[in-house]
Amino acid sequence: MQREQDAIIAALAPVIDGIVATLGSFCEVVVHDFRRPESSVVAIAGSVTGRSVGGAMSEIGMGILARGDQAGDELNYVTRTQDGKLVKSSTMVLRDSTGTVFGALCVNLDITAVTQAHALIGELAGLAAPAPVPTTTFGDDIDSVVAAIVDAYQLEQHRPWAELGREERLELFRSLDERGVFAVRRAVPQVAARLGISRASAYNYLSQARIDTSQEHQA
Incomplete structure (x- = not known):
């Protein structure tokens, strides 16, 4: 094809x-x-x-x-x-x-x-102001797009990574996975650097998030 x-x-x-x-x-x-x-x-x-x-x-x-x-x-x-x-x-x-x-x-x-x-x-x-519009990252550098998605998620939580519990951290990786972030090469190291964690930790969180998602679908 x-x-x-x-x-x-x-x-x-x-x-x-x-x-x-x-x-x-x-x-x-x-x-x-x-x-x-x-x-x-x-x-x-x-x-x-x-x-x-x-x-x-x-x-x-x-x-x-x-x-x-x-x-x-x-x-x-x-x-x-x-x-x-x-x-x-x-x-x-x-x-x-x-x-x-x-x-x-x-x-x-x-x-x-x-x-x-x-x-x-x-x-x-005298009409009401229009609703706010979400910001989208357009650029030639995929790393900047990945970084923007990670930053946007953290802003939604109103707390940095260090203050998130385990379930909240897994939810972050589930959300990033659902948005297609990890279909991009080098995305896991890029996310790890943005969050200030090791690559090994990032891969572990992603693996566990995918296991949990798979189990939810089978339930």
Whole structure:
């Protein structure tokens, strides 16, 4: 199936240029190859997230990767880049004729200016402020994406690793695994360094988290 998957990706390259030419400078279209998660960006047109060919997938891509062939399209979601841009996106999975998910086509629209105008009109009209938007890490370096996911989880707990109990630590590794973090090469050492623990400890926590998850599914 590799030849078929390669052909699908090759066929999309001219398509993404046409989409950006139609929608304009606020649009970016990216083709991801999940067979190479550390550098999944194989084609890109436009510039919204600042990535280039050879760049990394975001947290959203990792989540799709983790769901494998059960993954579905993620349509019309809004995130915020680390430099403050508001981006409206749709991520559509790529499947071969057997149904295997092997990549994704992502359309990103920079809606920062539109949102600012909407907020101003809403303020003048006395409407409630819009709900906060989650930040997504877009970059060419997969390590920065992994680090951002780990940091975000710790912020959610309002406590550093040293203050977490064993079950909370296992839950952290379960959550990272479910988000597709450990599908990336070197992710375990990267997570260990971010948490300030040994690689051996990180591998042990991951192994135990997967055992617990497997037992829950069998129960």
